[in-house]
Amino acid sequence: MITPIIFIFSLLLSSSHAAVQDFCVADLSLPESPAGYACKKPAAVTVTDFVFSGLGIAGNTSNIIKAAVTPAFATQFPGVNGLGISLARLDLAVGGVVPFHTHPGGSEVLLVVQGTLCAGFVSSANTVYIKTLKKGDIMVFPQGLLHFQINSGGSQALAFVSFSSATPGLQILDYVLFANNLPTEVIAATTFLDAAQIKKLKGALGGTG
Amino acid sequence: MITPIIFIFSLLLSSSHAAVQDFCVADLSLPESPAGYACKKPAAVTVTDFVFSGLGIAGNTSNIIKAAVTPAFATQFPGVNGLGISLARLDLAVGGVVPFHTHPGGSEVLLVVQGTLCAGFVSSANTVYIKTLKKGDIMVFPQGLLHFQINSGGSQALAFVSFSSATPGLQILDYVLFANNLPTEVIAATTFLDAAQIKKLKGALGGTG
Amino acid sequence: MITPIIFIFSLLLSSSHAAVQDFCVADLSLPESPAGYACKKPAAVTVTDFVFSGLGIAGNTSNIIKAAVTPAFATQFPGVNGLGISLARLDLAVGGVVPFHTHPGGSEVLLVVQGTLCAGFVSSANTVYIKTLKKGDIMVFPQGLLHFQINSGGSQALAFVSFSSATPGLQILDYVLFANNLPTEVIAATTFLDAAQIKKLKGALGGTG
Amino acid sequence: MITPIIFIFSLLLSSSHAAVQDFCVADLSLPESPAGYACKKPAAVTVTDFVFSGLGIAGNTSNIIKAAVTPAFATQFPGVNGLGISLARLDLAVGGVVPFHTHPGGSEVLLVVQGTLCAGFVSSANTVYIKTLKKGDIMVFPQGLLHFQINSGGSQALAFVSFSSATPGLQILDYVLFANNLPTEVIAATTFLDAAQIKKLKGALGGTG
Amino acid sequence: MITPIIFIFSLLLSSSHAAVQDFCVADLSLPESPAGYACKKPAAVTVTDFVFSGLGIAGNTSNIIKAAVTPAFATQFPGVNGLGISLARLDLAVGGVVPFHTHPGGSEVLLVVQGTLCAGFVSSANTVYIKTLKKGDIMVFPQGLLHFQINSGGSQALAFVSFSSATPGLQILDYVLFANNLPTEVIAATTFLDAAQIKKLKGALGGTG
Amino acid sequence: MITPIIFIFSLLLSSSHAAVQDFCVADLSLPESPAGYACKKPAAVTVTDFVFSGLGIAGNTSNIIKAAVTPAFATQFPGVNGLGISLARLDLAVGGVVPFHTHPGGSEVLLVVQGTLCAGFVSSANTVYIKTLKKGDIMVFPQGLLHFQINSGGSQALAFVSFSSATPGLQILDYVLFANNLPTEVIAATTFLDAAQIKKLKGALGGTG
Incomplete structure (x- = not known):
């Protein structure tokens, strides 16, 4: 008969400092470090820290771009903090667009779950990589490159994107250029856009200056 | 009137060594390095390297676990090589199970697209984190920890998993213990399982020794 | 004659924020970050932070596995915090075994100092790598893979293991399966072990459910 | 008297595989890896691999932006390969501009050596950070964020930029939007720019489609 | 007419935890982590955190080495914290020398802005790489290797150095050997220098023991 | 009765490109990358690649330093390539010394297996950390810092050192200063050592110039 094992690994397992860095659930109330949010105490961590239900709800696409992005980054989903991974949900109504953007902190893989998307990115060598994606297709957008997604089908589209960072940014x-207080003349000088074009879009997007 | 800009960045853009490490599409025919597969020459890269359609096809669940895993790692999807990200598709028929396993090289986020799953992992501190997940829920499994997924609903389930590595492993x-040539006495000594139990599962899984 | 050098590097050397990240001795009382424990103030660091004597004492092998693991991870040995390295001591009495286990956070190199060990690991490709090691032999176990060590000689064995992480985990x-509250039916479903076998080992190892 | 030391470290120092990864001078003729160019054989490395004189020559600013960027990335300066650092030279004539751009692979520090620059970047939170810099000032642009530099003084300006990557990209x-074959309607949909504006700049920058 | 866009990315942009890790400006008053200083709250960050003017001022070279090093590491220039980059200024009067030293935490690129320098480093394979550098030349010193710079021209020299770390150390x-309390006999035993030589330099540099 | 499981993970397990980056055993005949040696083909890897017996043999201490270092870096022990870990053996006869040195590429932990050592290192802040170590003691030397070990007991000493890199360098x-062709005047200028002292040690260590 086998008798109960004496807990030989007790130093490890019973330590009051049990956090052996399997994970670091974000505690948003503490100061951040360059590697991410500070860790919640292990004793306070529960399974709900590792589960997020926010991506199950369709985003509101009643807006000018007819699209919505719902993030599950470390800020919203503390369980991924420090693990180099996060997700987001994309809802695109008919005609919906996720405008040109970048994620400074990570690469992205897009998964089409419903509908048809036209997606593309441009490389540092200025080559355009563009493709129409159907349900089940995945496409990767390397870190930091400008990319976009367009609902190119006739029906609502749903996609999920994964990132190689818990905080991809x-x-x-359009927000960089037209939705803050960057002066029109600076934008004109650094983009060659006409002042009239800039002012028109600042008006639409709430930019000042 | 604006005249065409002289290409001031020509050194960068016209270089015959244009690969500025935006990406490194895997060339599986070349030797690997610790950081991943060698890179395809930039001139040979096309948009199809960044798109993968293999996850659009349901895996065959007519097997004893009633489940199928379809990977889109760098080996199958060369565009993610070196980018610290990859995906896989999980199909689970009614009663289907993805047995206890680990990914030595990366953390995982599971996204339930259809059906209901019961998923769980165990930490180094031997705490069990287990949860029933519905459509739209996501759950993170930190790097290297043993975890599992069970179709706990009454219908077919579909999920996609993302990894923080292009080659998570x-x-x-069960394969480690019962599907190779590890001798029964070694398994018994290192797991405390009864020899009869080991032999029964070796029979089922094709193990020898 | 040489006169004393004026301290030209004074900005660096006399700074009250002298911690130029040569090291980060763990302060276990502060919140952790994904990169490890917070740093003790440099002024409070002494040479004893960089020295640990706990591995000089043989572990107690009077237990069912006839073995003991004594860790010198960042939690026990604060000087290695953030440096990507740590050690542990293995004592194995005659017949002693370190059962199948993984280190989710790092690779391991085993050094046999006394006795004879049979050690092995299994790869993601399900290949078994197993070898009998004598005094002076070293063997590497890549990150996250299941591995074991058995005292296969007729005398007490002593080994030291090094890790590529300060907190390898x-x-x-056996603890994952049989020493916590994971329900028997879940274990059976995710391992194919018989319920009787699971209950027997739960009894031996203190598992419930 | 001291007699010559027998070369006790001979295994290390006389090895035919002497490359102990102090450095990895790029061999541009070999396949790349995700971590950078392959290494030149150590025996073929000379001091000239670690020195680059190309930044000593002013770039040609006789172009529409009245500016020139001269890179010393791993492609031009093989000695920095794998070391996580590189440089570039910026020449800006009166009125010169380095238009809005990103470096997907690294952060940048700008050093003004001559003249006066107005430089700025925008964060993910859409905050504008903009500043007039004089000779001797340095400014950091975090990885992947859109930024620009303008010669805001009345004389020629000279600056050097450093990167936290050997291949920052x-x-x-303007090249992404107006100097390739991305169709006008796609640009319009993903930027909200007017088609007329897009076509005007495509004309100036050589874009097609 | 375009109407104002509803802020679809509001979750990201309006979050009270807006720090999406674009940057982590150092807050020197908080505990450090292995990855660097803790981050200042995003709301408190201004453009002045990203700009540093201290390198515009010549260092005082009225000292025995006729040289001065002025650092802009994360401690002096909080904006680079966590970004893997920093700078320093070197002033060398006629005959000035930056003595043999290492940066344990990063590689260095030297840029000569004025004058002529003789610079060199030694590799692990004990090969000497030495070169005379003129204005505009750059030279890389791989991480952790001993290196030096000498003003080998007839006039004042000015150089800037960049590092692949925000805290290169x-x-x-000479400080290690002769400017602290390391006992003379220990230095003699570990360097083979004569005791008289050691004591002479201890006298000059302020060492005791 | 359980019937054999159909191999549902066949895509992964039967792939001709089975290397899922669990490990990357060095193939020294192929070009290196910044991340280490190229990988041996998985099919050619055997357990002997993961085992090294060279540290079981005492080094020859019949030399002027009465000490020997036997490395098990990736060059000697290909199994650790890419895994961020390696070992070495130190033999020190009575009076033996491992002179001042650095490892540019990694941190070190020293384990005393026999005898008594006096070991020390100096930080960037020029603080000396020195300690007498007995059998079983371990001491950590952070990356890139100058350190030494002296046999301070009356008998032969044996120690093993672990590194946080497969190629720590x-x-x-003394080799940097006195065992290569660095000119005496350059050494004198960059160390303040007397020319006579330099020439004496060059004579002993084989330096020229």
Whole structure:
């Protein structure tokens, strides 16, 4: 008969500092470090920290781009903090567009779950990679490159995107140019766009200056 | 009037060594390095390298686990090589199970697209994190930890998993123990399983020794 | 004659923020980050932070596995925090075994100092790598793969293991399966083990459910 | 008297595989890996591999942006391959501009050596960080974020930029939008720019479609 | 007419936890982590955090080495914290020398802005790489290797150095040997230098023991 | 009764490109990359690639330093390539010394197996950390810092060192200064050592110039 094993690994398993860095669930109330959010104490971690239900709800596409992005980054989904991975949901109504943007902190893989998308990115060598994607197709967008997605089908589209970072960031080109206080003359000088064009889009997107 | 810009960045853009490491599409015919497969020459890269359609096809679940895993790792999907990300598709028929396994090289996020799954993992501190997941739910499994997924609903389930590595690896516990030539006495000594149990499962899984 | 050098590097050397990240001795009382424990203030660091004597003491092998693991991870040995390295001591009495386990966070090199060990690991491709090791032999176990060590000689064995992480973690297969509250039916479904076998080992190892 | 030391480290120092990864000078003729170019054989490496004189020559600013960028990335300066660092030279004539661009692979620090620059970047949170820089000032542009530099003084300006990557990449916004074959309707849909504006700039920058 | 876009990315952009890890400006008052200083709250960050003017001022070379090093590491220039890059200024009067030293944490690229320098490093294979550098030349010193710079021209020299780390560290050989309390007999035993030589330089550099 | 499982993971397990990056055993005949040696084809890998017996043999201490270092880096022990770990053996006869040196590529942990050592390192802040170590003691030397070991007992000493890199490198101070062709005047200028002292040690260590 086998008798209960004496807990030989007790130093490891019973330690009050049990966090052996399997994971680091984000505690948003503490100061951040360059590697991500600080860790919640292991004793306070529960399975709900590792599960997120927010991507099950369709985003509101009643807007000018007829699209919605719902992130599950470390800020929304603390369980991925420090693990180099995160997700987001894309809803695109008919005619919907996710405008040109970059993720400064990570690469992205797009998975089409419903509908048809036209997606593309441009490389540092200025080559355009563009493709029409159907349900079940996946496409990768390497880190930091400008890319876009367009609902090119006749029906609602649904996609999920994965990132190689828990905090990939999101920089939307139109927001950078037309939705903040960057002066029109600076934009004109650094993009060659006409001032009238800039002012028109600043008006639409809420930019000042 | 604006006249055509002289290509001031010509050194960068016209270089015959244009690969500025935006990406490194895998060339499976060349020797690998610790960082992944060697890169296809940039001039030979096309958009099809960045797109994969293999996850659009349901895996065959007519097997004893009533489940199928279809990977889109760098080996199958060369565009993700070196980018720290990859995907896979999980099909689980009614009663289907993805048995206990680990990914030695990366963390995983599971996304339920159809059906209901019961998923769980165990930490180094031997805490069990287990949860029933519905359509739209996501769950993260930190790198290297043993985890499993069970179709706990009454219908076919479909899920997609993302990894924080282009080559996360996959080590299925039952395969490690019962589907190779590891001698029964070694397995018995290192797992405390009874020899009869080991032999029964070796028979089922094709193990020898 | 040489006169004393004026301290030209004074900005660096006299800074009250002198920690130029040569090291980051763990302060276990502060919140952790994904990169490890927070750093003790440089002024409070002494040479004893960089020295650990706990591996000089033989572990207690009077237990069912006739073996003991004594870790010198960042939790026990704060000087290695953030440096990507740590050690542990293995004592194996005659017949002693370190059961199947993984280190989710790092690779391991085993060094046999006394006795004879039979050690092995299994790859993602399900190949078994197994070898009898004598005094002075070293063997590497790549990150995250299931591996074991058995005292295969007729005398006490002593080994030291090094890790490529300050917090490699330790997941012992038998603990995952039989020493927590994971329900028997879940274990049966995800391992194909018989319920009787599972209950027998739960009894021996203290598992419930 | 001291007699010559017998070369006790001979295994290390006399090895025919002497490359102990101090450096990896790029051999551009071999296949690349995700971590950079392959290494030149150590025996063929000379000091000239670690020195580059190309940044000593002013770039030609007789172009529409009145500016020139001269890179010393791993492709031009093989000695930095694998070391996570590279440089470039910026020449800006009066009125010169380095238009909005990103470096997908690394952060940048700008050093003004002559003249006055107005430089800025926009964060993921859409905050604008903009500043006039004088001789001796340095400014950091975090990885992957859109940024620009303008000669805002009345004289020629000279600056050097350093990167946290040997191959940081360079994606110039105007090139992405107006200097390739991305169709006008796609650009319009993904930027909200007017078709007339797009066509005007395609004309100036050589774009087609 | 375009109407204002509804802010579809509001979850990201309006979050009170807006820090999506574009950057992590150092807050020197908080505990450090192995990855660097803790981050200042995003709301408190201004453009001045990303700009540093300290390198515009010549260092004081009225000292025995006739040289001065002015660092812009994360401690002095908080904006580079976590970004893997930093700078420093070197001033060398006629006959000035930056003595043999290493940067334990990063590689260095030297840029000569004025004058002529003789610079060199030694590899692990004990090969000497030495070169006379003129204005505009750059030279790379791989991580952790001993190197030096000498003003070999007849006039004041000015150079800037970039590092592949925000906290590269600086270990000056003469300081290690002769400017602390390391006992003379230990130095003699570990360097083969004569005791008289050691004591002479201890006297000059302020060493004790 | 259980029938044999159909191999559902066949795509992964039967792939001709089975290398899922669990490991990358060095093939020294192929070009290196910045991340290490190229990988041997998985089919050619055997357990002997993961085992090394060279550290079981005492080094020859019949030399002026009465010490010997036997490395098990990736060059000698191909199984550790790419895994961020390696070992070495130190033999020190009575009076033996491992002179001041650095490892540019990794941190080190020293384990004393026999005898008594006096070991020390100096930080960037020029603080000396020195300690007498007995059998079983371990001490960590952070990456890139100058350190030494002295046999301070009355008997032969034996130690093993672990590194956080498969190719940590080794730069011995005396070799850098006195065992190559670095000119005496350059050494004098960059170390403040007297020419006579330099010439004496060049004579002993084989240096020229």
